[in-house]
Amino acid sequence: MLVTQQPVFQRFWYPVMPMSALQSGPQSFELLGQKLALWLDGEGNPAAVRDRCCHRSARLSQGKVIDGCIRCPYHGWSFNRLGNCVKVPQLTHDLIPRTYQVDAYRCEARYGYAWVCLDEPLLPIPEIPEAHDPGFRQIPEFYEVWHCAGLRLMENSFDNAHPHFVHANTFGVEQEPVPPTPDSFQETEFGLRMTYILPVFNSDLQQQNLQMADTRTVRISEGTWYMPFVRTLKITYPNGLIHLIFTAATPINDSSSQIVQFCLRNDTEAEVSADSVVTFDRTVTLEDRTILEGTDYDVPLRASQEQHMASDKPGIVMRHKLAALLKSQEGNY
Structure with missing residues (x-):
């Protein structure tokens, strides 16, 4: 595509x-x-x-x-x-x-x-309630060009099989490669929503960011995909901390995307510095970037053109929904 x-x-x-x-x-x-x-x-x-x-x-x-x-x-x-x-x-x-x-x-x-x-909008700008909540602060994380398709990044965001390999140096647990089964999975008219619990490793920096002394914990995650290339990942930790990540892959052209990322957190600068938060998340995203920039930017929407496994369900749904969108617009231009 x-x-x-x-x-x-x-x-x-x-x-x-x-x-x-x-x-x-x-x-x-x-x-x-x-x-x-x-x-x-x-x-x-x-x-x-x-x-x-x-x-x-x-x-x-x-x-x-x-x-x-x-x-x-x-x-x-x-x-x-x-x-x-x-x-x-x-x-x-x-x-x-x-x-x-x-x-x-x-x-x-x-x-x-x-x-x-650029044209008559199909949808409004995604609404993020936490962005208007005075209990949350917004932290800009990065704004840069990645040489990959936006759909690849969206699929990656919902791929629970990759963290234990791609992110083995930041939070993944390579010895536990079987991805968790989603607690819930819901398709929306122009997207999807998935919740799941992911066991993770906490580095020293992340223990500081989470204000937790545990080297192992779980992420209670709610991921939402907004067609075509926006997602939010709302992570709730056992101590009540919420770390919501907004990521958009704005399409520059067929092979490059402008990546916009910021986070929303229900803590304060006095408790955890923005620089510390950005440093950890930045390290994680650079691990993703290294892999994604090596993928083919012409993402096939037909399932038969790439191989799949059970944890690829979100990406397959994305491809099906985008294929249906393109088909519905045939002859309208």
């Missing part, structure tokens, strides 16, 4: 960059092969348009923000968040032709990131 060849993927919301990155001026981003220019409008809200001026195709992301509009660096034409040209310095009158416009896209701020949808 090549994401840029499936127009329906333009109908989902994706986090594309931290809001803080827009404070310094316009920024460029590639989403599903489409070059975008993003900036903050006069109200401080993110805006996104095609990164090509309609005049002589200069990159708008190289321009400046003037009065909440993005100004082309080539001839100074300015465009508002709707893509309409509002100023042409070379004109001696205010009658700007209606054809002076660029493609504009839906763009919203959520969870500290600018989200973009």
Whole structure:
């Protein structure tokens, strides 16, 4: 499955960059092969348009923000968040032709990131109740490009057979390779939800992060997949600590994804430093990255094209649901 060849993927919301990155001026981003220019409008809200001026195709992301509009660096034409040209310095009158416009896209701020949808949305931005709970703090973890398909990362997130090998140096128990059977598994219209209990090893750093002195414990986990490439993993530990990880694999093109990850925790900086939390989770994700960047980015949706085992059920469901989505959209574009 090549994401840029499936127009329906333009109908989902994706986090594309931290809001803080827009404070310094316009920024460029590639989403599903489409070059975008993003900036903050006069109200401080993110805006996104095609990164090509309609005049002589200069990159708008190289321009400046003037009065909440993005100004082309080539001839100074300015465009508002709707893509309409509002100023042409070379004109001696205010009658700007209606054809002076660029493609504009839906763009919203959520969870500290600018989200973009290139077409009419099929779904709203995923709702995370803990993000609005004053008892939780949000910790940005990383924002970087991985050279792998978003579907590979989503499958990996629900694959309970890999931790004891890929993460043997961080929390896996290689001597216990049989993955746990999910306590519950529920398909939703545009995703799935799975709960399970996973025995894990606690390193010295993780004992500090969990405020537990035990070298072995269990994770009570609830994983939720939001089609196509967003997941949350809510981990509850025996001492009541909740560590919720949000991960999005925003598709840059067919072979690369912009990975956005942050976590939400019901503790405080005084109890466990954000740096310590990030250090552990970062180590775990780099173990995943090493493997995933070696996989084929053209993920087959037909089950017969790869071999499977029982613990692959979440990934198989993802492939079936995506295949059904693509089939339902045939002829709609």
